[in-house]
Each structure stands twice: as structure tokens, then as C-alpha cells.
Amino acid sequence: MKPIKRMEIVIGTVHADRVIEALRSVGVTGYTVINGVSGSGDRGTRRIDGVSGAFENCMVISACDESLVDPAVKKIKPILKRFGGLCLVSDAQWIMH
């Protein structure tokens, strides 16, 4: 196993491409997107009503080397500031295969 950093970013589905582009621009090329994420934060409750996909959030999960975290955070922070969302960075172990 290899120690890495795990980034979990909750963002509006309509803004997911911005986050993915930001990750790519600093060299983070691997990610997983989980759609249909709902919850509540400082910008109100995000329900998945069915009639509109406007409020649907998604979660972008990425595992990357520690050296890429700071540049990625610098790129992602303005997106979160403008559009809302959440970014968590934690330690993880990558099972190499």
C-alpha cells in the first residue's frame, strides 16, 4: 500500500466540469464522480426533487500525491467560494494493483 491524499469535493452537478478541469490542470487526472448527492450547507438545502436537476450535487473523489494537494486546493477554492460546495482532504492508503 502507498500513502496518498484523498480529496472529496461536493459541488453542484452543473459545476462538476469546472472542478474536474481544475484538478486536471494541476496534474490530478484520476477521479470518480458520484451523482445524486443531496444535503444541506450554508447555502441552503439541496434536495433532488426530480422535476429539476438544478439542485443536484455530485461528489468528486480523487486520490493524489501529497505534492498535488496544495496546487489543487488553490484552483478549487475560488470555485467553491463562487458556487458553494465542500472540499475535504484526508490521508488514505492506496492499494496498488
Place this chain on the structure above:
Amino acid sequence: MDVSLLLDNLRTPAILFFGLGVFAAVVRSDLALPQPIPKFLSVYLLMAIGLHGGVELMRSEIDTSVVLILLAAVGLSAATPLWSFFVLRLKLDVPNAAAMAATYGSISAVTFITATNFLDSLNSTDPAYTPGGYMVAAMALMESPAIVVGVLLARYFASPAKDSDSSSDPLPQEDRGKIDWGELLREAFFNGAVIVLVGSLLIGIAIDEKGWDSIQPFVYTPFKGVLCLFLLDMGLVAARRLSDLRRCGPSLIAFAILSAPLHASLGIAVAWLLGVGQGDALLLAVLAGSASYIAVPAAMRLAVPEANPGLYVTMSLAVTFPFNITVGIPLYLAIIEALWA
């Protein structure tokens, strides 16, 4: 107002199913339509109403009065956010006032569809109660102008100095003018609802009677049943947002209720000036008095992300929409009948 009109409306199957949805949510039933189904139902309803409108257009002539109605519809959609914004600014910061103004300037396709269903249920033999197919075009045209006006208002009035006392952060100064207009206009004019509606309308115009006969069993016969199912889900969705009303406050709730008949009255006045039939007048009133909860939120989340959808969607979906489909539609028709008598 003729109480029998109100009772007739409340007894239509679609409204009763809406009530059932509300009841299920209030008693915390586990009733739910699986996620993709409401979206499928909304596409079906828009496609059916678009096709039917197109066929009616194909059968009728487009004259000056039709063009005037369409222009008036666009005008109403663009002008409504202007005064709504300044009224809402008394209570809200710029982003929220702009988003809500856009919401109330744009339209609710489901309210329109419910109104057409109501007109159909009257079983009136008077042709004046049969709306023209061009009203579907009016609905499609009214979706987007309010979005553009709302975003322009948010951009123009965004000022940290003006909003220093607001509860949420104003639009940062460095972000002013940074909006991706290409993305916004694509969302405003080419969102899924507009594409299905306008596309179906054009297809309806293009096909002949034989083509309509071949597709009618799918898009016309099951229409009312599908509307019942969709409104059952809408009842669930609207009632589940009722808990958010606490955060909105009495002033906004009052705006959400009062703006519907006020804006509908403007629609009625325009219809009266243009001399259209009662059916067209009701649909124009409903379009003017309704508020969007599909197209506008999608665009606002892109263009005015600082606005809280918990305010503008809750007002539209949990207050204005139920008011319009239960009380509003028969109320507007009563006003129209009094004026047209």
C-alpha cells in the same frame, strides 16, 4: 367568484392527485416515484402539449393578433422581473431578489398544462374557451426573457457597499461582468424543457393530419392520466418543501401569494386589450401569474450562485404553484368571465 368554478377545479382528478401527494407528504408516507420517472413524465407532458399546440397552429392561421399575443407574452416575461426586483429588494439582498424576480417573471409549464386541462374539463361548446395552439408558443417564449433580465439585474446592482447589511455575501466586485453569457444563454434558451416544447411544437406544425392521427393515441389519450401521476409527485415535492417556509418569512410568503393574482391580472388586462377569447385569456393570465421552478433554478445556479434556492424555489413550488392550480385558475377565469360578459 363563482364557487362552483372553484369546486369544479378542486374536483378534477389532477388536482385531487396533487392533494393526495400533499397528504402523503404531510403524514410522512413513504410514497415516492422513483427518481427518473418524474423527469420522464415532465418530458412527456411537454412533448404532448407542444405537439398538440403545433397541430392546432397548423390548422389555424397565424395573423396579426397572434403575433401581438406572442409579443405581449414576451413583454410580460421581461417586464415582470423589473418591478418584482425592486419590491423584493425591500427584504432581500441583490442576488436573492434577482433570482426571485426571474423566477416570478418566468413561467410554470405544469400550471399552464393544468389550466388547459381545466379548460378541457369545462366541456364548453363555446369556441372562445378553446385556446389557440399559439398559446403553447407563448409559453415557450416566456421561459427565457425573465432569466436574462434577472441576471442583468443581479450584475447591474451588485455592489458590496450597497449590500453591506445583507445576510449573505454580495457578489464580489472582481466577479462583476465575469459571467459566461454563452453558457447562460444556452441554459436559458436551450434547456431541456424549452427544447422539448419548441421542438414538439415545430414537429406538430410539420406533420399532417395523418401524422397526428398516428401519434394521437400516445400523446393525447393518456395525457390526463399522466398529468395525474405527475401532479401526485408535485404534491409530494411541494409539501416536502413546506418545512423550508419558516426560513422565508411572512413578507416573502405574502409576495408569493399576492404576486400570482397581481401578475395574472396584468395578463388578463393585456388579453382584454388584444380582444382574445376567454380560453386564451386564461392561459395568458396563468402564464403571467405562475413562477418557474425548473428553467430558472438551473440558470440561476449557473449565473447567480449566491442566491439561495431554498428561498426562490420554495416560494415558487410550495406557495405559488399550489395557489395557482387550486384557487388561481378558477379565480382568473371568474375575473375573465366578468370582464368579457
